Amino acid sequence: LAKTTQPISMDSYEGQEVNITCSHNNIATNDYITWYQQFPSQGPRFIIQGYKTKVTNEVASLFIPADRKSSTLSLPRVSLSDTAVYYCLVGERDDKIIFGKGTRLHILP
Amino acid sequence: DAGVTQSPTHLIKTRGQQVTLRCSPKSGHDTVSWYQQALGQGPQFIFQYYEEEERQRGNFPDRFSGHQFPNYSSELNVNALLLGDSALYLCASSYRQGRGDEKLFFGSGTQLSVL
Numbered sequence: 001l002a003k004t005t006q007p008i009s010m011d012s013y014e015g016q017e018v019n020i021t022c023s024h025n026n027i028a029t030n031d032y033i034t035w036y037q038q039f040p041s042q043g044p045r046f047i048i049q050g051y052k053t054k055v056t057n058e059v060a061s062l063f064i065p066a067d068r069k070s071s072t073l074s075l076p077r078v079s080l081s082d083t084a085v086y087y088c089l090v091g092e093r094d095d096k097i098i099f100g101k102g103t104r105l106h107i108l109p
Numbered sequence: 110d111a112g113v114t115q116s117p118t119h120l121i122k123t124r125g126q127q128v129t130l131r132c133s134p135k136s137g138h139d140t141v142s143w144y145q146q147a148l149g150q151g152p153q154f155i156f157q158y159y160e161e162e163e164r165q166r167g168n169f170p171d172r173f174s175g176h177q178f179p180n181y182s183s184e185l186n187v188n189a190l191l192l193g194d195s196a197l198y199l200c201a202s203s204y205r206q207g208r209g210d211e212k213l214f215f216g217s218g219t220q221l222s223v224l
Contacts, residue, residue, distance in 0.1 A: 032210045043113075043199045043215025044152065051210075087151060096165040097142065097201075097213060099151040 004088045009104040018075040020103050022088030025069050033064060033071045036087045038102070044087060048073070075105075083107045111136065115200050115216035122190050123224050130185040130219045134202030140164075141183040142213065143175060144199040152199055158183055159205055187221075195223045 005023040012018045024033070032051050036044035048055055050062040050071070061074040075082055087102040114133045122128050134141050140159045144152035154167035158177035172188045181202075187194055197220050201213040 030209045034210075034212065036213070041197070041218070041220070043201070043218055044213070046212045046214065049210060049212060085151075091209065091211075096154050096157055096167065097211065098154055098167075099144070101151045 004090055004100050006086075006088050006100065006103045008101065009106065011106045011108060012078055013108050014079055015077055018078050018082070018105065018107075020073045020075075020086055020088075020105065021070055022073070023070045024088070024090045027068050027090055031068075031090045033062065033068075034089045034091075035060070035062065035073050036089065036099075038085045038087065044099070047086075078105075078107050080107050080109060113200055113202050113214050113216035115198075115219050117219060118217065119220045119222075121222045121224060124190055124192060126190050126223075127186065127188045128190060128221060130187075130198050130200075130221075132183045132185070132200030132202075132216060134181050134183070134200075135214045138202035138204050138214070139181055140203045140205045140211075141177055141181065142201045142203070143183070143185045144201065145169075145194075146197045146199055146218070148196075155185070190223045192223050195221060197221075 034049040035047045037047050038044040048060050048062045052064050055062045063072045085102040087099050112135050116131045142157040143155040146152045155169050157165040161177045174186045177183045197218045199218045201215045203211045
């Protein structure tokens, strides 16, 4: 299992773009990178997944450099409702999916 | 299309008792994973069930056991409850494609309080 390292917490303001970077130096060839969002007293929710380069959906973008040793989740124009914990996960096929401590994102008005 | 459903939503038990939590996966999913989440911590992997067998297990004692039924639903059993077992228990379902791009869909969890 590739271990991931994320900032413990981040603050930003409404309307700003937020970038959360995750380090995964030991990522294996077959590993995908997946991000989840969790609000208090709820289960985590899938946000975005990628293998290389850039992936974009209606919620976020995921940037993965060529060496794949890190990835950056980008949230455009955040609002107060984006205050949550964000988890970066890396795992091989059929492997147990392990969550770290995540990044607590606090959006200020 | 119902998502992942868990029951009950809240439960209060006393030390030494036994508890059973239930999970129905999202339609089309065949794999169920269970997680324990203490306040302020990330979800901790308990075990995963696929084809009615435990496939993966985290660092949890044998007091934690589970079962998967032919309809893919699952139960988590915890025996001899300890105060430290108080947590949010999350069930996640997925479709096992074997490509490493598995996406988990979570239920809202069962909040267990052990007194």
